[in-house]
Amino acid sequence: KESKTQVVPVQSEGAQRLKISIYFATWWALNVIFNIYNKKVLNAFPYPWLTSTLSLACGSAMMLFSWATRLVEAPKTDLDFWKVLFPVAVAHTIGHVAATVSMSKVAVSFTHIIKSAEPAFSVLVSRFFLGETFPIPVYLSLLPIIGGCALAAVTELNFNMVGFMGAMISNLAFVFRNIFSKRGMKGKSVSGMNYYACLSIMSLVILTPFAIAMEGPQMWAAGWQKALAEVGPNVVWWIAAQSVFYHLYNQVSYMSLDQISPLTFSIGNTMKRISVIVSSIIIFHTPVRAVNALGAAIAILGTFLYSQAKA
Numbered sequence: 082k083e084s085k086t087q088v089v090p091v092q093s094e095g096a097q098r099l100k101i102s103i104y105f106a107t108w109w110a111l112n113v114i115f116n117i118y119n120k121k122v123l124n125a126f127p128y129p130w131l132t133s134t135l136s137l138a139c140g141s142a143m144m145l146f147s148w149a150t151r152l153v154e155a156p157k158t159d160l161d162f163w164k165v166l167f168p169v170a171v172a173h174t175i176g177h178v179a180a181t182v183s184m185s186k187v188a189v190s191f192t193h194i195i196k197s198a199e200p201a202f203s204v205l206v207s208r209f210f211l212g213e214t215f216p217i218p219v220y221l222s223l224l225p226i227i228g229g230c231a232l233a234a235v236t237e238l239n240f241n242m243v244g245f246m247g248a249m250i251s252n253l254a255f256v257f258r259n260i261f262s263k264r265g266m267k268g269k270s271v272s273g274m275n276y277y278a279c280l281s282i283m284s285l286v287i288l289t290p291f292a293i294a295m296e297g298p299q300m301w302a303a304g305w306q307k308a309l310a311e312v313g314p315n316v317v318w319w320i321a322a323q324s325v326f327y328h329l330y331n332q333v334s335y336m337s338l339d340q341i342s343p344l345t346f347s348i349g350n351t352m353k354r355i356s357v358i359v360s361s362i363i364i365f366h367t368p369v370r371a372v373n374a375l376g377a378a379i380a381i382l383g384t385f386l387y388s389q390a391k392a
């Protein structure tokens with residue numbers, strides 16, 4: 082990734098803060114819109130392997146168009162770049178499809194409550210796979226994260242094992258994605274926007290055959306007839322919206338990753354989940370029990386304690 086420190090000195094601290102605030106606000110807003118349309122689509126057309134493929138296809142098409150028309154300068158990449166990107170793309174693909182499968186089975190808010198445990202996965206993977214150790218407060222902060230998520234899961238009114246496991250797999254995959262991309266991008270000069278574009282293209286190539294194998298054209302055609310009969314042509318616009326917003330929120334998040342440390346990024350990501358959880362509960366009238374909300378609040382508080390302990 083481009084060095085973060087290069088940008089800071091040429092801008093005043095105030096201007097830099099303003100820029101980051103704008104990135105964060107845009108990222109969260111785009112993410113909320115994506116989550117709403119994604120769930121509307123999955124309710125009407127429950128084929129998460131196809132919808133996650135379409136999200137990647139839309140982003141890839143948008144970026145290929147931007148490069149072809151020179152709206153965005155295409156990155157200069159070599160075979161080495163794509164080789165290093167491969168494990169990142171595998172992890173991104175698994176994390177993306179697993180989260181979408183999860184959201185097709187449970188409430189958006191539940192998926193995101195479980196996904197707020199991503200820092201705990203990060204610490205455990207770093208500890209057991211990379212042998213990294215952390216100060217005691219970091220480990221202690223995992224207790225409310227894991228405890229809060231467990232409380233939210235056992236008190237979830239519409240618990241579903243596939244939905245739960247999808248969110249857990251997504252957490253694990255995204256931790257590996259972050260580790261691989263940190264390793265792979267050291268010293269490379271591809272901007273956040275183009276890096277995410279390349280990631281989308283490679284993930285699309287990886288995911289397409291699996292989507293065909295898991296669901297396939299016959300299921301899609303039958304489901305499509307049903308969706309059109311029940312919802313009408315609007316479902317086309319919902320699919321377009323979830324695909325465009327999926328690309329845009331990820332693009333903005335990768336652009337902001339260029340400007341900030343991974344730690345600030347993960348705090349931003351947790352705050353993003355709060356906006357998604359709250360807005361999706363309101364929009365979809367998700368039933369929540371007080372003890373369930375308490376579990377979510379403890380888990381999110383835990384991720385803040387984690388970021389403090391890590392800082």
Ligand code: 3PG
Pocket residue numbers: 176177178180181196255
């Ligand atoms: C996806 O479909 O990739 C997930 O919704 C991603 O979730 P996240 O970007 O909020 O981790």
